């Protein structure tokens with residue numbers, strides 16, 4: 046583990062290229078990102094402050110603040126930053142690092158559960174099959190939810206990358222570990 | 231682009247919300263494209279895109295191969311992709327872009343896909359349905375099919391975020407002065423009305439809705455109020471995920487805030503569908519939360 050900045054560049058760099066994340070260094074704390082942020086208008090989340098905290102290595106403070114999850118990834122800051130800081134991708138990378146260290150809420154973990162169980166974050170149920178028929182469509186589209194072998198391919202990806210372990214997924218119950226015993230917080 | 235230059239068949243990447251919550255979007259899109267001789271083919275075994283702001287926020291190393299698998303399905307069909315959700319557009323187009331740019335990333339991703347005999351090659355293209363309408367079919371041909379002009383209807387256009395941004399990946403020009411949806415609205419005879427929070431996010435993305443739904447509904451409330459204040463009759467947008475927030479979210483918002491909103495929300499092809507003479511039922515507008523006023527149906 047290096048500084049938070051180093052970890053951001055390394056983790057996000059594999060996907061976006063290191064220069065993309067290294068734009069964080071260019072931040073001059075002008076506040077334009079905060080100014081246009083729909084979250085900043087409604088919550089305690091402050092984009093400029095987050096960039097500063099990341100640069101001065103306030104890892105625990107960032108990871109433990111619920112505000113980290115109040116960015117909708119709208120890319121307004123990303124497009125408007127006068128210094129070309131790739132703000133939204135930096136935020137997504139910080140969240141990846143936080144999730145890896147266990148800072149992930151149960152509702153957020155559950156999204157992964159749905160995908161591992163059905164192939165879809167928003168699965169199809171009996172009521173929606175009726176809606177499909179009402180507009181003249183087949184009751185089930187031929188997606189991963191319909192075909193077991195296709196779903197298994199999606200599950201293979203989650204196993205290979207270790208996403209299952211990251212969210213404490215239990216393949217026996219097809220749910221988060223401990224959820225059958227009253228759940229976890 | 232002329233009709234001859236492009237594809238007449240697309241692999242329709244459905245994602246989750248379109249087929250599993252708002253099949254009206256799927257039905258209206260298929261019906262309209264068919265009107266112009268475009269066939270949409272099903273993508274057998276396609277999964278969640280997976281959501282760019284959600285899985286991209288949790289683990290990009292899982293997000294990427296899942297998206298790549300979906301792209302590979304379309305490649306096997308030898309077709310370009312069409313989508314009806316900005317989330318799907320965001321994920322698939324971004325993944326395609328990243329994998330084409332970075333051979334090492336592609337190799338690593340294909341190691342995973344190889345476990346079940348698939349491969350990302352970089353031979354498909356991800357198109358948004360509104361771009362197919364605007365650029366491939368074109369405004370002139372759309373205009374010819376408008377049988378029920380929306381002459382006295384004031385429309386608030388909502389883009390959602392991942393259709394326009396990041397610009398370097400999307401390629402639809404300025405994210406501050408967009409024009410594609412406006413053109414599609416105006417071709418029906420309706421008025422495209424500017425409003426204060428036009429470019430504001432619906433509030434749902436990036437796991438924000440899951441993190442704190444009431445807080446995320448407040449963003450939407452502000453957006454709707456700013457459209458209603460200037461006399462808009464409805465909102466037209468290109469994103470199934472925004473549709474979930476803007477439509478179903480109004481019911482949740484009314485409960486949470488004690489309000490009484492019923493502001494009509496239409497996906498672009500549902501709005502065009504009505505203007506082209508499709509019924510409310512054919513567009514699935516009778517099976518959603520917000521209801522359509524007479525003005526839109528006559």
Ligand code: SF4
Pocket residue numbers: 071072073074075076077078079092093096125126127128129130132
């Ligand atoms: S707009 Fe860019 S330079 Fe200004 S504070 Fe935000 S990230 Fe830093």
Ligand code: SF4
Pocket residue numbers: 078081082083084085092115116117118119120121122123132133136
């Ligand atoms: S991407 Fe996130 S931080 Fe940037 S403006 Fe949008 S909500 Fe705010």
